[in-house]
Amino acid sequence: MIVPRRKCWICGVNDAITDEHNFKRSDLIEHVDRPTPEQPLFYHDATGRKNVRLRGPDNPHLLHRKMMCAPCNNGLTQPHDLAWEKLSRFLARQHDATRFIAMRQVFGKQVQAELESLHLFFVKKLGCAIVRARDELADPVPIDLAPLAEAIRMGTPAPNVFLRLVCDAGDWNGGDNANAVLIENDIAWFEFCYLVGGRGVQIIFNDGLAWRGMRERWHPRYGAQTLRLVAYDKIERERARLRTIRPLPVRARRSREHQSSADR
Numbered sequence: 001m002i003v004p005r006r007k008c009w010i011c012g013v014n015d016a017i018t019d020e021h022n023f024k025r026s027d028l029i030e031h032v033d034r035p036t037p038e039q040p041l042f043y044h045d046a047t048g049r050k051n052v053r054l055r056g057p058d059n060p061h062l063l064h065r066k067m068m069c070a071p072c073n074n075g076l077t078q079p080h081d082l083a084w085e086k087l088s089r090f091l092a093r094q095h096d097a098t099r100f101i102a103m104r105q106v107f108g109k110q111v112q113a114e115l116e117s118l119h120l121f122f123v124k125k126l127g128c129a130i131v132r133a134r135d136e137l138a139d140p141v142p143i144d145l146a147p148l149a150e151a152i153r154m155g156t157p158a159p160n161v162f163l164r165l166v167c168d169a170g171d172w173n174g175g176d177n178a179n180a181v182l183i184e185n186d187i188a189w190f191e192f193c194y195l196v197g198g199r200g201v202q203i204i205f206n207d208g209l210a211w212r213g214m215r216e217r218w219h220p221r222y223g224a225q226t227l228r229l230v231a232y233d234k235i236e237r238e239r240a241r242l243r244t245i246r247p248l249p250v251r252a253r254r255s256r257e258h259q260s261s262a263d264r
Helices: 025-031 070-076 078-093 103-136 146-154 232-242 250-263
Strands: 018-021 041-043 052-054 063-068 100-102 161-167 179-183 186-196 199-206 226-231
Touching: 018 070, 063 070, 063 103, 070 078, 070 146, 078 103, 078 186, 078 199, 100 103, 103 146, 103 161, 103 186, 103 199, 161 232, 179 232, 186 232, 226 232
Parallel strands: 161 226
Antiparallel strands: 018 063, 041 052, 100 226, 161 199, 179 186, 186 199
């Protein structure tokens, strides 16, 4: 029996034959010492894998396996990867006290285009995380991949995906645990952090959770070119508050949104 190959989640046409590092290979090489018998590198994740010894940056545990086709992974999204590499290198050189970053210092004159590419890099990270969760977790993430894939294909920002720069996370390298708020089994809020040497980015998917927190969240449509870094312990406090939120049911939330629009 021939098992059909999975299709690329971005284009939906070609076979998914390429792997994607869940922790970018360039970040591993730049920020994590190559493992040795005296100083091994260990991996653990939300599926229950703990203290898995890694031999190097291409260990299968560090890969999203067979999720994209070569044109999407190696061609279409390459400018997005390069935008993150620029910011990652810049963050690694900054003093711990830095709290604001002028993006022109990172990207030069093409700052708006590069910020959009940065946004799409993390849209890809979010999409790959969702696909992997569907493969490995008993309770997969109920987020529709189609708008994320369309944003990458069209080169336009995904409307529900926001970013925040993160600092003061110790020596953390990799992704932390994802957190979600559900309304009637639909995701209203989903977020996790991608950290490199204690700094990185919080990726936030917000589909209608009306909450005044996380003021520093950023989206390309905001046009901001100076971004603020948020301390990781603040994110942890916000997560604790989010766990206490009792969101409106979908129908009530939409009714309130409609009433608010009518009032305007």
